[in-house]
Amino acid sequence: MAWRCHALGSVCRHRSSSRSVIMEDHASSDEKGDLRPIERPEPIVRANAVAHVVFERSDVNKMGQFLEDFGFKPCEGTSGATRFFRGYGTFPYCVELIPGERDAFVGFALAASRAEDLQTLADAEGVEIEPCDGPGGGKRVRLTDPDGRRVDFIHGFSAAQRMETRADLVAINTPMDKRRIDAPIRTPVQPAPVFRIGHVVLQTPDFDATAGWYMRRFGFIPSDVQLLPDGSPVLGFFRFNRGAEPADHHSLAILEGPAPALLHISTETFDIEAVGQGHQYLRAQGWTPHWGIGRHKLGSQVFDYWKDSVGDEWEHxxxxxxxxxxxxxxxxxxxxxxxxxxxxxxxxSMRPSQPAPADAPPRVKAFLEALLKQPRPWLR
Ligand SMILES: [Fe+2]
Structure with missing residues (x-):
């Protein structure tokens, strides 16, 4: 389905499915290209959450220290060389560290909301259901995405007990509405309590193939999509389809780039105070701040990015x-x-430093040009 959009200079929102496309807002000005709305294939199943991520590390102790300073807790009662770390929420674990020769992102696990969805996906993919081998047990269907990452679809694991944190979100005082009275803010300097993996951001050489693969298998919905001037998508933020139950703006983001790569792992912490105090704690421990604190536009999160023991990026x-x-x-x-x-x-390191060479493909030139344009010159 291809049709004209006149809103590449502004935001354009469409309801889109495999069957229908409804243009909702069409505030238009200059006509710059053909918007190619993302086609959502009929999904085989729907995933419900990101359960955990898996890394190989040549020094699991150093990486383990980073994870603890970042706000995870080592899982109790596990043995063997592989290390597991949990959050304050109810997933039995959030990070698996496999000791190895290399430092690599292995993949991640998505949780199913229904047991029968494992069989549906296993049948569609021609694979077997296997037992999970991490804390909490359960069953999995193990797939490999178009870039070679491991993607497990899991169900039936035992939920962990939610861990205690400090008191609930600090109320905000505004000029018109004083909600916090006789109650000063005194949050402790400590690791930001991480509740769960929020999202995984991947780079892929083929946006359409990789985005299509995830939408087809797991029912992801594109929340926001960024386009090149020719109207083709190059960066997509995808959420779970939970029907009327809200899902995070994105649990998976995909950026087109020269080679497959992990861009970052994001985690949800308690509140904005926890982001700030977690930042102080990580600084005190000597880790490397990367980007933030700031607020995202697409997704609105208050964010703070850090480099782990080998330079991979983690976001609170x-x-x-x-x-x-x-x-x-x-x-x-x-x-x-x-x-x-x-x-x-x-x-x-998150943006290009120079324009594409003269003989680069037009798509690469347009991509670099868009990211080189300094949006707020007063910052540097
Ligand atoms: Fe993020």
């Missing part, structure tokens, strides 16, 4: 957007400035 976030299946897909031009509302500009 709080106060992110959640959407039902009714929230329409937003289409935007690819712009560096659209990645954050306030805070510092992207660090050097």
């Amino acid at each position: 976030y709080a106060d992110g957007d959640v959407m039902t299946d009714q929230y329409p897909t937003g289409y935007h031009p690819l712009e560096r400035g659209s990645l954050w509302s306030w805070g510092d500009d992207l660090p050097d």
